Amino acid sequence: MDIKKLETWYVQNHRKLVFRESRNPYHIWVSEVMLQQTQVDTVLPYFSKFIIKYPTVSDLAKASEEDLHKTVEGLGYYRRFRLMQQAAQKIISEYQGIFPKTYDEVRSLPGVGAYTAGAIMSIAYNQPYSATDGNVIRVISRYLGDDQDMGLEKNKKRIDAYQQSMIEKATPWIYTQAIMELGALICRPRQPKCELCPLQEHCLAYAQGSQNELPIITKQTKTKTYQYITLIIEDHDAYYLRKRHEELLKGMYEYPQFEGESVYTVLSELESQGIFLDLNEDKSIYKHVFSHQTWLMDVYHAQLIKGIHPDWIRIDKHDFMTYPMAIAHRKIKR
Ligand code: SF4
Structure with a gap:
């Protein structure tokens, strides 16, 4: 060279x-x-x-x-x-x-x-x-x-x-x-x-003349797709967020999110834990692609009526933007 x-x-x-x-x-x-x-x-x-x-x-x-x-x-x-x-x-x-x-x-x-x-x-x-x-x-x-x-x-x-x-x-x-x-x-x-x-x-x-064909790279990784129910839960002037413990996005805050396809399954699971929500049934759909996984999110708004999950943190709406949040959730319209 x-x-x-x-x-x-x-x-x-x-x-x-x-x-x-x-x-x-x-x-x-x-x-x-x-x-x-x-x-x-x-x-x-x-x-x-x-x-x-x-x-x-x-x-x-x-x-x-x-x-x-x-x-x-x-x-x-x-x-x-x-x-x-x-x-x-x-x-x-x-x-x-x-x-x-x-x-x-x-x-x-x-x-x-x-x-x-x-x-x-x-x-x-x-x-x-x-x-x-x-x-x-x-x-x-x-x-x-x-x-x-x-x-x-x-x-x-x-x-x-x-x-x-x-x-x-x-x-x-x-x-x-x-x-x-x-x-x-x-x-x-x-x-x-x-x-x-x-x-x-x-x-x-x-x-x-092979510059557009090189380098040859065959992908070694497979991506996995997850379907989530994502809840924007309000309680007067506050939202409930969860701090992630998982390796992906560890330490970032997120809306409570549950793997699965039915929001009603999530609601009844929460009710069995003493947590009651008033759900707005209009959902919006979001997608976020990470390098090894894709999140498909059905996003619902809800009001908290009763109970609190031990993982959730009540955050004043004024302070919402000061908490670190992954783009996967930050981009969701509140
Ligand atoms: S293929 Fe790359 S290294 Fe070769 S001439 Fe073109 S720009 Fe230069």
Whole structure:
């Protein structure tokens, strides 16, 4: 690969993203965690807000779970932020609050995988550690004309080994960002702009005209669909919400929700627990797609007449927006 051409292209053409203007390992870590599964444009305002709110690792370590969830509400995949806070606490207790500087130490932080560790080591410390994500796999598999299934771990490893051999010859902090930026701006998933690409001269996919077919990725995961009855329960000036304990969206608030298709089954189950609702039978239907599951929700409004479920929390309507809530429920019209 013509590394010099790639690096020069990056220096001259990269977007001035707020988190790409920093070599601070904390900033790079925060941005890389936010960018997992989330678009750059979505991340930008969250990143700025996050850094103002938690300017140091120590501020993040001390944040309340509620406050942290509220700060990242809307980004999804909230487990990554809980792990991030655990990592911040580890940095305080084991590294005196100073961000670790070796690969093994960075990799040992909760939630930090090989990709994130590689990004931090190369961008913040200019060390030759590869950071191979989906974008990089796309660029390199096209460049090498590799038509193997990139859904398989052994093939991803081969691409990562190539990427590692490249970064060892490069200026790591520029190379990592350059190949990420090339994947975002030029070697895009659809209709790559090969005519503007600094790697075009030796790109095999371009030579063979196969750039739109590569990479080949067969999906390894199956998604599951759940049918829920979701209740917006009012009680004078308040709603009842539940704080999730499940791994998905743990710590986020939601409307009481029950797996099943019949609201009447839910009502009679609640009545058997001494909870009585006055139901408005007009329902609205919502759908939310997560990476591994889909929620189909029949949403009903109801007034509480009597009783209270031990899991429900009474929340004043004025305070409703201050509680962290997953978009799956935040988007439901009250
Ligand atoms: S020439 Fe086209 S396919 Fe090859 S790396 Fe560049 S943008 Fe991607």
